[in-house]
Amino acid sequence: MKSLLKFVAYRTRSPSKWRTAKGRNDMRDQLRNHMKERFSWIVSTLSSLTVFAMVTAMGAIGSLATIEPTAQGWSFSVMGEVQAQRRSRSDRDKEEERRERRIPVVNLATADKLGEVQEVIDTENNPQAGLELLQRMIERGTRRYNGNELANIYKMMAYAYFILDDIPNTIRYNEKILEHREDIRIGLESTTMFTLAQLYYSEEQYDKALRMIEDWLLIADDPGPNPYYFVATIYYQQQEFDRAIEYVELAIDMATERGLLPIKKSWWGMLRFLYFEKENYAKVIEILEIMVKEYPERSSWVQLAGMYGQEGYENKQLYAMESANVLGFFDRESDYLQYQGVLMNASVxxxxxxxxxxxxxxxxxxxxxxxxxxxxxxxxxxxxxxxxxxxxxxxxxxxxxxxxxxxxxxxxxxxxxxxxxxxxxxxxxxxxxxxxxxxxxxxxxxxxxxxxxxxxxxxxxxxxxxxxxxxxxxxxxxxxxxxxxxxxxxxxxxxxxxxxxxx
Incomplete structure (x- = not known):
């Protein structure tokens, strides 16, 4: 799996701007904001269509409320099929080559009902009432819906539960979407898997998060470096520091190769911490020397000075503290006391x-x-x-x-x-x-x-x-x-x- 993931990482060279949450709260806020923003488009779209136009567009709404990955992150759309048609013919052919699927069409009645639910959830700001409507749809019998319709009902339910901050049920209904993966577009499958990986992570279910993100990487088009950093954070939580180092460095190498510079400060910070835990202080110093150039901040300079001192580089320690002082980063008592100690050791x-x-x-x-x-x-x-x-x-x-x-x-x-x-x-x-x-x-x-x-x-x-x-x-x-x-x-x-x- 490890070597295969590396192959996936380098199989494409086009840049990607996928955003990966750094913590559980940030992750939930990111998902919630994107979901609410994009689902609100449903009501305006449906209200702008005449009955004739909706019937004419029936072939274009076969993927109701699908979720597609975009350069900006997430795209939640009731007209997923219409958006899919905007892609180039070669993109669609590529997708068909990866997996041939016959996607069942969402009928007009189901589309209307989901549009009403969307209005209740977002416009009326009542996700609980929306869930009751969705539950009544399910209670009428799942056999009346095809796999694509059920998947989109479950996606709407997952969205409502997410707004209610009910993460267990959000996970449950995202998992139910994947039960119908052969009846949904690859984009919905892909983003559901990625969402589940993040939700598992937020609930500290790290083994499930790791399996899901690894499976997602095998089907994702041009995942970019961010998901590999996400894998690193999972290994970090599992205390598997060697694997975490491997994936952080992989993410950094990919970002460097694609020109996505400067490398994110948090990536260098995690790599520095991991090497410190491994007691590889030479690497810690190497990373801090990069950080003081790309992110010249007090913490980086003071930590670099401390590492120089720990490793016996007294002159470099003095120069680092002097630089921090000249740059105006001395804003704590500990900075002055540490500098005093360094100067005393230097016999000045x-x-x-x-x-x-x-x-x-x-x-x-x-x-x-x-x-x-x-x-x-x-x-x-x-x-x-x-x-x-x-x-x-x-x-x-x-x-x-x-x-x-x-x-x-x-x-x-x-x-x-x-x-x-x-x-x-x-x-x-x-x-x-x-x-x-x-x-x-x-x-x-x-x-x-x-x-x-x-x-x-x-x-x-x-x-x-x-x-x-x-x-x-x-x-x-x-x-x-x-x-x-x-x-x-x-x-x-x-x-x-x-x-x-x-x-």
Whole structure:
């Protein structure tokens, strides 16, 4: 079946504009709009004909309310045979070569009755009353109608049920049309099959939808690429991603060959998703690179940057984010924060600070622990300590642990603001949640030492040495030991000086 469908796909080269719904609601709305628009033509057509003209046209109404595929999508017409006669002789011959059928004629009484039903359904906007009239026609006995008449009665019933949003009965009566496929035109059979495939899909009956669309592809004239994309969506719903990829790519190849460009964004989007699920990230990047050219939108640029970063292409990630920013696509806080991270990884922290500050200024980025901490880190890496302190101090209002206070203590120590250093170290110890607690205590001890509080500093270093020993941090333990020795020597020196002064 697979190879045969591919042959059908390429057996013709003329373009087609069939529309395939992307979701269940869109699919139903599309069918409903086309059906209502085209069926409304029935009343006006019948009312414009005299009795004599209708009798004369009897040979032309043998396919009452047939549904024919057109370049625009659907054609629902009470004068299906008349429309069929407008086609070229070669088209009719081609159809006869595909399947020879003797189509029974719809008699005038049945045509009149269906015209009345159509007026009730559309003009009076009463599909329920129309169904009652159709049901009475059936109750009079199906033997009084030929297969073509029954098929058109069922088609009218399916249409009424569809307006009532009764999908199960819509499916039921479309299926009954196909019970008389030898008595109806190939066009009605074809469009009924295609409609059923979409209805099955909308009801999540994916196996039935797949069988029906595959059968339809075998009889359809020039189906174009859209139905093959529809097949791909069915395989996607069935989690058969390899087959879905095959049919999306088939649809894209057909559309490209026929010049139906640009390829629909949704097609590239599905192909990108499928390859992502298959963890074929090289293909995902290839597709995103196409999308940013054909559909330059924020999501494509940001996703491309993310994929570059995931695959280790840091420079390309930076260029992608830069492009997104220049094109004005940064409209979310996450965009600025991601860009800040990329610039930090590229060792240009001052630019990271500038662009994140821009996000604050245009109110895209809100003040939070994460955003303020990120801005502070950018300034700190750029050696802009005063600016970093200002941001970290603002971030303390949102802090839930002591990490930001430890960072401030480090900065204050570097700025020789030892009292602030000691205070922030105390707050970090009180808040908790700090890794390597001995490092924080060493920091606190250094601040106290520089404040001249040698005894207090020694006590803190003793605690830090104990914590470092417990944590098996040999280098930290050695550092605390050195500090303790230094403080001991310094205290001895000070005592000696004091004794000398006293004598």
């Amino acid at each position: 922290p001052i630019r990271a600070a500038w662009y994140l500050k821009e996000g604050f200024d245009n109110e895209t980025v809100e003040e939070s622990y994460r955003s303020l901490n990120a801005l502070g880190q950018s300034y700190q890496m750029a050696l802009e300590d005063d600016a970093a302190i200002a941001q970290f101090e603002e971030a303390t209002e949102f802090a839930e642990d002591g990490r930001i206070f430890k960072r401030l203590a480090q900065l204050y120590l570097g700025k020789e603001r030892f009292e602030r250093c000691s205070d922030r170290a105390d707050e970090a110890l009180e808040m908790g949640g700090v890794d390597r607690i001995w490092d924080l205590k060493i920091l606190k001890g250094m601040c106290e030492f520089n404040l001249g509080n040698l005894s207090k500093a020694k006590e803190i270093f003793v605690e830090a040495r104990r914590d470092a020993r417990t944590g098996r941090a040999a280098s930290a333990e050695k550092s605390t030991r050195d500090w303790i020795r230094y403080i001991d020597s310094e205290q001895n020196r000070l005592r000696q000086l004091a004794a000398a002064d006293a004598s």
